[in-house]
Amino acid sequence: MKEQLLQEIRHAVQELFSAQVTEKDIILQPTNKEYTGDTTLVTFSLTKLSKKKPEETGTLIGEYLKKNSKLVSSFEVVKGFLNLTITDSYWKNFIIETLPKENFGFTPPTEKSPQVMVEYSSPNTNKPLHLGHIRNNLLGYSVAEILKATGNRVVKVNMVNDRGIHICKSMLAWAKWGNGETPQSSGIKGDHLIGKYYVLFDKKLKEEINPVPSTEENTEEAEKNSALMKEVQQMLRNWEAGDKETIALWKMMNSWAYEGFDVTYKNLGIDFDKIYYESETYLLGKKIVEEGLSKKIFYKKEDGSVWVNLTDVGLDEKVLLRSDGTSIYITQDLGTAQLRFDDYRELEQLIYVVGNEQDYHFKVLKEIFKKLERPWAYGLFHLSYGMVDLPSGKMKSREGTVVDADDLIHEMNETAKTTTEQLGKVEGLSKEEAEKLYHTLAMGALKYFILKVDPKKRMLFNPADSIDFNGNTGPFIQYTHARIYSVLEKGKKILSENKTGLEIPELNAEEKEIIKIIHRFPETLQEAGREFSPAAIANYVYELAKAFNHFYHLHTIADAENIPLSFFRLKLSGLTAQIIRQSMAVLGIEVPVRM
RNA sequence: GGUCCCGUAGCUCAACGGAUAGAGCAUCAGAUUUCUAAUCUGAGGGCUGCAGGUUCGAUUCCUGCCGGGAUCACCA
Numbered sequence: 001m002k003e004q005l006l007q008e009i010r011h012a013v014q015e016l017f018s019a020q021v022t023e024k025d026i027i028l029q030p031t032n033k034e035y036t037g038d039t040t041l042v043t044f045s046l047t048k049l050s051k052k053k054p055e056e057t058g059t060l061i062g063e064y065l066k067k068n069s070k071l072v073s074s075f076e077v078v079k080g081f082l083n084l085t086i087t088d089s090y091w092k093n094f095i096i097e098t099l100p101k102e103n104f105g106f107t108p109p110t111e112k113s114p115q116v117m118v119e120y121s122s123p124n125t126n127k128p129l130h131l132g133h134i135r136n137n138l139l140g141y142s143v144a145e146i147l148k149a150t151g152n153r154v155v156k157v158n159m160v161n162d163r164g165i166h167i168c169k170s171m172l173a174w175a176k177w178g179n180g181e182t183p184q185s186s187g188i189k190g191d192h193l194i195g196k197y198y199v200l201f202d203k204k205l206k207e208e209i210n211p212v213p214s215t216e217e218n219t220e221e222a223e224k225n226s227a228l229m230k231e232v233q234q235m236l237r238n239w240e241a242g243d244k245e246t247i248a249l250w251k252m253m254n255s256w257a258y259e260g261f262d263v264t265y266k267n268l269g270i271d272f273d274k275i276y277y278e279s280e281t282y283l284l285g286k287k288i289v290e291e292g293l294s295k296k297i298f299y300k301k302e303d304g305s306v307w308v309n310l311t312d313v314g315l316d317e318k319v320l321l322r323s324d325g326t327s328i329y330i331t332q333d334l335g336t337a338q339l340r341f342d343d344y345r346e347l348e349q350l351i352y353v354v355g356n357e358q359d360y361h362f363k364v365l366k367e368i369f370k371k372l373e374r375p376w377a378y379g380l381f382h383l384s385y386g387m388v389d390l391p392s393g394k395m396k397s398r399e400g401t402v403v404d405a406d407d408l409i410h411e412m413n414e415t416a417k418t419t420t421e422q423l424g425k426v427e428g429l430s431k432e433e434a435e436k437l438y439h440t441l442a443m444g445a446l447k448y449f450i451l452k453v454d455p456k457k458r459m460l461f462n463p464a465d466s467i468d469f470n471g472n473t474g475p476f477i478q479y480t481h482a483r484i485y486s487v488l489e490k491g492k493k494i495l496s497e498n499k500t501g502l503e504i505p506e507l508n509a510e511e512k513e514i515i516k517i518i519h520r521f522p523e524t525l526q527e528a529g530r531e532f533s534p535a536a537i538a539n540y541v542y543e544l545a546k547a548f549n550h551f552y553h554l555h556t557i558a559d560a561e562n563i564p565l566s567f568f569r570l571k572l573s574g575l576t577a578q579i580i581r582q583s584m585a586v587l588g589i590e591v592p593v594r595m
Numbered sequence: 596g597g598u599c600c601c602g603u604a605g606c607u608c609a610a611c612g613g614a615u616a617g618a619g620c621a622u623c624a625g626a627u628u629u630c631u632a633a634u635c636u637g638a639g640g641g642c643u644g645c646a647g648g649u650u651c652g653a654u655u656c657c658u659g660c661c662g663g664g665a666u667c668a669c670c671a
Contacts, residue, residue, distance in 0.1 A: 032614065042613060044651055054651080080651080081614060124671085164671070305669055314598075322669040329671050359599060360666050386601080387664080394664090423633065453608065458601065458664070465607065469633050471619040472608080479633050487630045527611085539609065542618085553626090553635045595633075
């Protein structure tokens with residue numbers, strides 16, 4: 001519709017004012033609710049071409065369109081706004097065409113679709129996941145689903161940080177003071193058990209250097225010189241040398257972490273196509289360093305360290321390799337980026353879902369590959385999201401203010417349970433069905449709460465608000481879906497016995513509003529894909545649910561004045577439920593048929 | 596200090612450079628003999644941090660300031 005209208009407006013401008021206008025200079029937007037009309041042309045920008053006042057320009061174009069366009073039935077000019085009303089027949093046709101479509105608005109990927117990789121989650125194996133990881137996981141999963149739905153071949157990858165000094169800390173603490181404790185013997189979830197020893201290490205370290213020096217600098221120095229730190233560093237060297245005992249311990253403890261992560265991932269409903277492990281990639285990147293050196297893009301300092309100078313693009317000089325020749329974080333990232341484009345030859349984009357504290361790092365990474373003339377450097381994209389704050393302030397692991405992911409999920413489930421029971425909605429459900437429902441609602445609340453916020457913005461996580469089930473929340477939208485299913489159930493006879501086919505009546509304002517919102521679904525999805533923004537979908541589906549509830553209250557659906565009207569409204573309700581389901585699906589949220 | 600991000604109703608968030616800046620929560624007032632009230636309707640609540648600039652038009656773009664955050668490691 002939009003395309004056709006744009007063309008017609010272009011013709012109108014040409015005929016009326018003998019002027020050329022490109023389609024991107026034509027501003028069309030949905031008409032504000034307080035005015036009559038469906039779509040609005042902003043005529044201010046056309047006055048230069050028309051050489052007339054905005055009102056006059058609007059009137060002329062309006063008259064032209066009313067006469068020549070099959071889409072426009074009437075118009076109204078308010079200042080520089082030409083409000084166009086689209087013919088009912090357009091909306092009716094739209095519904096007739098859309099009803100049979102299984103996944104309206106989705107573009108299924110084909111073999112020729114662009115290939116895109118989304119890296120997200122990226123946990124450390126020394127502690128369990130927390131609230132910050134949850135935002136990351138939900139964003140990554142949703143963005144991947146949105147990209148799939150907009151015609152991309154998506155590869156979801158997880159980059160597990162499974163090695164390094166921090167991993168050795170929990171290993172050493174366990175070896176020294178663990179007495180052979182395992183997840184089985186203790187009943188503690190694997191990742192939490194490891195976290196326990198990571199914390200214990202820190203505690204023992206503090207004890208050793210007691211009294212703790214007053215300044216941060218001195219503390220760091222004291223820790224560095226402690227016997228415990230020396231022991232950990234030795235352990236890391238042993239690990240790098242492939243010492244059998246160390247490797248065995250490492251493997252055992254990492255497997256505990258993975259068992260734990262798997263449970264959390266399953267509860268969150270997220271998954272991956274491929275998992276990369278740092279232990280397998282941390283040595284990569286040295287080849288890239290050599291390449292950069294030979295191309296004179298990098299340079300070596302006297303001590304042997306390798307650097308790149310990025311001051312020409314507004315960044316600093318950056319170390320890429322230590323003076324002892326060992327690699328650092330960015331060395332590895334250089335290597336893995338190359339590895340991925342080697343693994344997936346058709347890869348066009350690599351999206352890193354990583355917090356905004358690493359903005360600088362990813363700028364550097366991209367600039368380096370631009371200098372190395374990798375054509376895919378421009379496809380590197382850092383999906384940078386803001387930190388999650390608590391009402392009490394920042395989350396700090398040292399101060400124990402971190403919200404644990406498993407605890408949070410558990411609490412959400414409990415709240416969903418008590419709320420549902422209080423409302424008496426569990427009648428007739430088996431225990432399993434009820435449990436599943438609680439989880440669906442709990443995750444709906446949590447995921448929607450987090451995803452409705454623009455990713456790049458810092459967000460406040462207030463547990464009390466997040467488990468709210470009223471208003472602009474996941475459960476509100478889930479409820480609308482369930483409510484529609486209840487109506488469909490009531491009208492199933494009409495739906496199955498329909499003989500006359502679909503007759504669309506004169507549309508009332510509420511029906512038309514729903515249809516208009518559904519009409520916007522494909523472009524909203526495209527926008528969400530373009531902007532990597534699940535929030536765009538979240539806000540959209542809320543609007544749709546709200547419009548439906550409004551309609552529901554004013555009009556009878558399954559028992560309307562006549563059967564054809566009921567049939568039409570049932571169909572429209574069913575389509576609404578479908579769009580809600582599709583929207584929620586790309587957010588990673590399930591919708592129940594009753595609640 | 597340099598660089599980057601963010602400042603919108605009491606609170607949490609919306610608003611491709613467009614109309615009188617919108618929702619939810621909270622507050623107050625209403626709606627259920629009728630398909631799910633986890634719903635719906637209404638009211639109050641704003642110098643969009645401040646000051647300039649560009650524009651027919653700025654919450655949006657530019658400059659400066661104020662406030663919050665991140666980053667500037669041979670850490671990851």
